Amino acid sequence: MQRSLFGAGTCSFRSSRPSAISRTCRRHFHDPKPLPPQDEWRAHFPSSFVDVRDRVSINNLETGRLLADSFLSGKSLGAGENKVVIEAYPGPGALSRALLRLPKSKIRKLIILESWDRFYQYLKPLEAVDPRVTVLPIDGYTWDSYSVIEEKGLLDDVMKHDWNAGIHPELHFIAQLPHGVYGEQFFSQLFRCMPTKSWLFKYGRVPMSLVLSQPMWDRGTAPYATNARCKVSVIAEATSQLQNAVRPSELQPYDDHFHPSTSRVVSKKAESKRAGQPHVAVNVVPHQDQLIRSDQLDHWDYVLRRLFVLKSTPLKNAMNSLAPGAPTLLKVLTDPELPPEERVNINDKIKNLTIKDWALIVRAFYNWPFSPEDLTFSNAEDFGPGREG
C-alpha cells in the first residue's frame, strides 16, 4: 500500500504543509493497519460519535512526527533517552506511529490507552509489528487504568526516582486531551497530583507532553493580572514548569492537522468548548519545590475556588465568600508586625494576586481556627477547573 510508508527523517518534516509528505524514508516500517487519507477521516470517524466530537485527534502523520520529536528531544523539558511512554487518548494513532518511528534507544516501551473501539482497531495491530508496543482498551481518564498498567507489570522495570534528583529519566506521559468538561477536569487533576506525589508522580518528577486546545492552555498558563487567570493557572504555576513544545503557529491552520474539522462541528456549546479551536503542544514538568504542602491541597482548592468566584473584586471585599467571619483574616494578612514580604495587599483584585499572595492567604486560612471542616465537599455543584459563569 502506498500509505504504508512513513516519511523519512531527511525530508523537511517541519513543513506545515501536509501535502509535502515525502515518501522517501529513513527505514521501512510496515504499517499493518494504515490510517485513512486525511480527506476520508470524516467518513471513517464521523463526528456524530461522542468520541470523535469531544476529542480532537491528530490526523496528519507529518504533524505526529513533528510532535514526537518536540516532546522527547531537543529543547524539550522532558528530553531523554530510553523512554517508557504512556500515551493516552491517541485517537487512531498518528502520534503513536510517529513515536514508534523513533529508534529503540529513544523509546524502549510504548503503552497506549484507547477505549473507543474504532480507534482501537487502528492501534491494536501495531503490537504485532513492534514488540515495544502494548495497546490496552482502557480509558486514560479513569485512574483505574493506571492500576491496570501496573498490575500487568508494564512498569516493573521503571524505577522510582528521587524527587530532588531531577526529572524522571525514563517515564513520560503523553496525551491528546479531550476538550469539554472531561478534558478540563483531567487537565487540572494532572497538576493536583503533583503536590501529593500521587498517580505517576509517585515514580518521581515524570514529564508530561500534552496536545490540548488553546483556550484550555490559556487558562492553565494565564499570568496574574489577566482576565483568564483562574484556579487552574494558579495551581499550575505553583506546581509545574510549562513549555510550548512547538510554536503554536506550526499547528495552524487547525484543519491541516486535526480531526474533526472546524466546519463540520455544529454545537451549541460555547465556542471555547467546541472542537475546532486552535491546538497547542506543550511539555510540563513538576517543580522540585512544591509550593503547595500536600496536607494543604484541599485548602488551596477551597480558597481558590471560593475566591475566584469574585475574581474582579478586591480581596478585602471578597473574603466573605470564604466563610462567615473570614474577613478577620484580613488583619492577619496585613499585620504590621510582619515583614513586608509576608503581607498581602488586600486592595488587589483576586485575579491580580500573585502566587506568593496565594500562599500567604492559604496559610492564614489554614491556621484560622474557624475554617470550615468540610473543605472538599462544601460545594458539590463545583464543576472543576476554569468554569466561568
Added chain:
Amino acid sequence: MIPLTKRSTRRLETTLVSYSRQSLPRPARLYSSPSKSAHAPAFATSVPQPEAPLPYLPPNLEREFSKTKEMATFLHERQSYTILPTPAPADSSDTNTMIFPDTALQNMVSIIEACVHNLYDVPRAKTVFEGLRRRHRCDPLLHGGLYNLLLDAYIEMASVKEVEKRSHWVEDACALFEVMENGKDKVTPTANTYAIMLRAWVLFNPSSHRLVASTVDMPTPIMLLRAMIDRQIPVALVVADRAIRTTKEASEAIKMLSKAAVDMNLGKVVNELGMAEALGSRAPDPLDNVPEATPVTRAKQQMQVTHAQDGSVTDFGVSETAVEVEHEVPFNLANLRKHLAQVILARRVLPEDVAARQKLLEESVYDVAVERLKHQAELFDEIGLTNKGLGNNDLRKWMWEWHQKLKVRLKAEIATLAVEESKLSDGRGIRLSPFLTLLKPEKLSLITILELMHLQGGAGASKVMKIARALLSVGRAVEIEYKAEMCKKNNITMPSNPARGGDHGYFSRLGYRDLHARRVAAAKYMEDAEEWTSDWSQIIRVKVGAFLVDLLMDVGTVVRTAVDRRTGETVSEEQPAFVHSYEYQRGHKLGVIKLNSIVAERIAKDTVRETLHPRHLPMLVKPKPWLGHDEGGYLYNKTSVMRYKESTEQQIYLRQASNLGNVELVYAALDVLSTTPWKINRDVFEVVLKVWNSGERFHKLPPAVYDQPEPQKPEDFDFDPKAKAIYITRQRAWYNDKANNHSDRCNVNYKVEIARTFLGDTFYLPHNVDFRGRAYPIPPHLNHIGDDLSRGLLKFGESKPLGERGLRWLKIHLSNLYGFDKASFNDRVAFVDQHLADIYDSAEKPLEGRRWWTTADDAWQCLAACIELRNALESGDPHAFESSLPVHQDGTCNGLQHYAALGGDDRGARQVNLDVTDKPSDVYTYVANMVEEQLVKDIEKGNPMAQLLSGKIARKVVKQTVMTTVYGVTFIGAREQIEKQLKDRLDIPVEECWLAANYLAKLVLHCIGDLFSAAKDIQNWLNTCARLIAKSIPPERLSDTLRPTPPSQKGRPAPEQTLYARMRKEQMTSVIWTTPLGLPIVQPYRQEKRKQIMTSLQSVFISDPNSPAMVNSQKQASAFPPNFVHSLDATHMMLTALECRTRNITFASVHDSYWTHAASVDDMSVIIRETFIGLHSSNVLQRLHEEFCERYKGYKVPLPSIRTMIPKLPRTANILQISDDKESRTLDEQAVEDLRLKAGGLPIEEEPEEVEEDQGEEEDEEEKPKKKKAKRGGKRVVSSELNLDDKFVNLTDLLPPVPKKGIFDVDRVKNSLYFFS
C-alpha cells in the same frame, strides 16, 4: 331614580321573612339519608313562602331528580369557556396592558399607595397619580379603590396634616370627585366615595369652624344623596363606611343626610337613617349567634335588604313593625357596622363571627413573637447565661439580640434614606422609603429575621439560600403583613362557610346560581369593607427585601469559639450570622445567603415555633370561603386560590373566570376540603415526642446527631488517585446524607412543634389549587398530604361509630398501611386477624414491645391504625366505637385509569382495576417481574450489572417510573428515579448506583414499552394538538406577522430567515383548556425572560411575569398530556368532594387517595365510582376538541413551523387550506402528497430552542421535556424546495380527529371492587 319610599309595605314584609333565621339554608333533604333527616330543621313546610322569591331562591324545595342525573346533566352541558385574547409579543405595537399589566405602571400605583399610607407623602402621590391619569386613563390598574384612597388622603391632609393649605386640598378632592362622578375615567363612585365626600362636608361645611375658601365648590349633602340614590347605594352603608372615622362624624353625617332627605321629601331615607342611628345605639347581642337561645318571635332588627341578582345590595327597607328602640346604649359606629354586616349579608352568608382566636392568632403574630423572644432573653439574663457558656447559643436569644439591633438600625437608615430620596429629582425611579414606612421598624426587623430563619429551615440539603428567592420572600412578607394590617384595620366580620352545599345541591342550575350569588355578595362585602391595596411588582419586593436583608446581615452576629491548632488556646470571635456570597451552580454565578454554621446547627435543635407565621399553620376556625381568586383561606393573610407558576396569564384567566361565575364549583369544592376538621392524634404524638426527645434515629425519624460513620480515608489515599476518587465519592455522599439528615431534622422539628401547638384543638387546613386544578393544603409543614409522619399525626376532628362494615374497613386499611395491599379484601382482613397479637403489642407498647408496626410500609400511620383497632376491639362494643381515623381509598395507578377510561381500552382497564376482578391486579409488580426475567437473560450473557441487580428489583424500584411513564417521563427522569430507589436499598455500593440505574432504566422503559399502547394513542393526540396550538398565531396578529421587515443595515436583502424569525416571535399561544368544573387551565411554559434589578445587596435576575414571551412549544406539547390527565383527576376529586359534602360524608384527599371515616367508606366508594362514571361518560376528549375549535377559531398555523408534522397529520390532504395574506387557495392532493414525500424523507427538524433544563421543581410528575438534538440541514433544505414560508393554515382544520374509543364501558367501574381500594 326610584325613591326608596315607593316600595310597598307588603313587599318589605316578604323580604323580611325571606331573611329571617328560619330560612337559613337547610341541608339538602333529598340527599341526606333518612336517619339524618331528624337533624334537619323541622319547620321546612311551616315557613311562609315568599310570594316574590329572590331570584336565586327556589320556588319549591322538594324536587325530584336524582343526584347523579343532576351531576351527569351538569357534566354534559356545554361549558362556559373563559376566553381572552392571546398576548402580543413584547416588541409589537399593541399594548398588552389590558391583559398584561405593565410592570412600570404597577410600580407607580404601588408607590402612590405607599405614599398615601399614613399621609407619608401625599403631594408626591398626587403628582404621580395625575401623571398616570394623563397617560394611562382607563387602565384597569387605575382601580376605583385608588381614586378613593387619594380622595380620602386629600381630605385627611386638609383636616390634619396641612391645615393651612386646607382649601387647596379640599379643592383637589372635589375635582377628583367630579371626575369620578361624571365617569370620565370610567371609575364608578362607591359608598366609600360618598362617605368621604360626606365627611368632607361634615368637616368643612360653611357652618363648621373649619372654613374653606368660598370658591371651593363642595358637593352638598343633597347632591350627594341624589347621586347615591341614582346609583342605588344605600345610605346606611354610606354612614357606616370606613371613611367615617368617629362616632361623632357618623352621627353628624346622619343628621345632615336626614336633613337633606327631609328637604327632598324622601321619607324612606329618613326612616332608614333613623334605623341606622337606632342600630348603632344597640350593643350587639352576644346571644345573637346562638339560635336556641333566641326566641323566634322576638322583634328583630327592622332593616331589610334587597339583593340584585349578582348579590349586590340594591335596597334597604325598614319594617313598619319596628318596635321602639331602647336608647340605653349611646350611638356607636362600631355597633352600627356590626349590625349592618349581619343584616346586609343575611345571616346565611355571615352566620357568625367565631373567628376570635384565629383573628388573635393572625393579628398578633409578630407581637407575640417579640414577647416570647424577649421573655427568653430575660430568662437567660436572669440565670446569668448571657455571653458565656453554652446558653449563649440559643436561637431565640440570638434572634432577640438581632432584633434589638436591627430595629434601631432600621429606624435610622430609613430616616436617612427618606432624606436622600427627597433630594432626588422627580424621575420615574422607585423610591423605597414610602414602602419602608408602611410598617413600623420593629415589625420590619422581625419579619426579616423570621422570614430568613424560616426559609433556611426549609432550605433543604444545601446550607445556602438563593438570594433572589430570599429577597423576594422577605419583600413579599412585608407586603402581606401590610395588607393584613389593612384588612384588620376595620375589624370586619368574616363570612363563613355554609354548612352544606345549599338547598339545591351543587349541580342543579338553581343551586349553581345560588352559590354564585352568595359568593358575589360576600365578596362585595369584603371588598367594600377592606381598604383597597395594590399588588406589588417583583421589583418592589426584591428591593424592599434587599434593603432589609442587607441591614440584618450587617447587625446579625454570633460569637463562636474554637481551639487554635497552633497554640491550643481557646479563641472566640464575633462573626456574622448571615453572609452574602456567590457560588457557581450549573455554570451560573449565583448570589446566595449562607448561614453561619453554628446558626444552621441550632435550627435543627431549638424550638422553631417563633419563625412560623400563621400563614404556615393550620387554622383554628373554618377557613374563609373562597370569595374570589385572591380572597379566601386565612382571614387576613391574602392568599391566592391558585399557585401560579410566575404566570400572569394564569392569574388573569382565573380572575376572569371568577368574574364570569364559571368556577363556583371549584371554590365550593375547595371550601369542602378546607372545612374538614382535623385533630392531632395524641397517642401517636406522644410516641413521636418520646423518640424525638431521645434524639436517636428511629424508623424514619432522623437522629439529632448524624449517626452514620464517616468513610475511612484509605491508606493509599495520597498515592492512588483511584482510591482517592472512591473515597471522595463516598465522602461526598456522606456529607450529603448528613446535610439531608440536618434538613430532615429541621422538617420534623416543624411538624412536632405544630402538632404540639394544636394538640388540644380542632383545626382546619385551607386549600388552594395548582394550575392544573389539583388541590393542596396551604399550610406547608403539617398537613395530610405530607409524609407518613404527618399523616400519622393527624386524624379527623369528628368521629363516627364504626359499625360492622367500618370495622372491616379499618382492618383492610391497617393491612394496606402495613404493605399487604395486593391481596383480596378478605385476605387482607384475614391478615389483620392473624396479626392481632402484633397489633395489640404495637398499640400497647409501641416502643418497649416488639415494634411490629415499624416494619410497616407506612409505619406511623400503621401505628395509628393499630391503636385505633385495639381501642375499638377493647371498647366492649367495637361496632359502636367512635372512630376518627381516616381510612384511605387509593386509585390503582390513577393516571392509567383515566387513560383507560378515556380510550375505552379494555386491556388497560383490566390492568388498572377498572374492570371487575376477584383480586386486585398490580401493574408495578407485573413490570418488576418482567424486568427480573430480562435480568436473568442478561446474566446468562455474562452481564455483571445484571448479576449485581438480580433479585433486587422490587416493585418499589420500578413503581415511580411506571407511574410517571403515563406522564411522559424521559430516560433521564427514569434514571434519576431508579437511582434514588437503588440508593435507598443500601445494598448496592454508592458508586455503582448511577451505572446500575442507567442500565436498569433502559430495561424498565423497554419493558413498559407497548404495555400501555392505548394510552400512547391518546398521549400522541394530545401532544399533536398542543404542538399545533403552540405554533399558531391569533388572527389579529397576522398582518403584523407578514409585514415586510426592513432590510438589514448591511444592505443585504432580508433573508427568508427574517420572516421565519418573525413568525416564531408571534407564536404566543399557550394551550388552554377548561375542566368539566369550569376551571380554565393555562400552560405557563414560555421562553424565560429575566430582568436585572439592582438592589442594595447585588443585582438580581428575576423574571417579570408581566411581560410574556413566545411560548416554549416543546414544553407546551410534552407537558400537555400529563397536565390534562391531572386536570381530570383533580376534577374527579372535586366532584367526589362535593358529593360527599352533599351526603354529609367527611372527606379529605391526597390527589388520587380519598379519605373518609371507616364507617363511610362504603358510601364514599359508591360516590367515587359514580363521579368517575359521570366524568367519563361525558365524552371528555370530544369536548376538548370542541373547545379547541371554539377557543382557537381563526388562529393560523404557519406551514414552515409544522413542516415535519405534515406527514403525520391524518387529514392534511383534504383540508390544507393555504392562504396568502390576500388570496386563499387549496393545495391540491398531489401537492400535499409531494409535500409528504419530501418532508417525510427529511430528518426531523425541531426548532432549535434553547430549552435549558430548569432547576428541580417541586412537582415530581411534571416531566421536563428533554432537549432534542437539532439535526442539521433539515430546515434549509425544505425551505429551498418548497416555498411555503408565507402560507398559513387554519389551526382548527389541522387538529386531528379524536382517537376512536375502545369497547370498554366505563359503567363497569360501578362493580369493580378494587378500582379504588
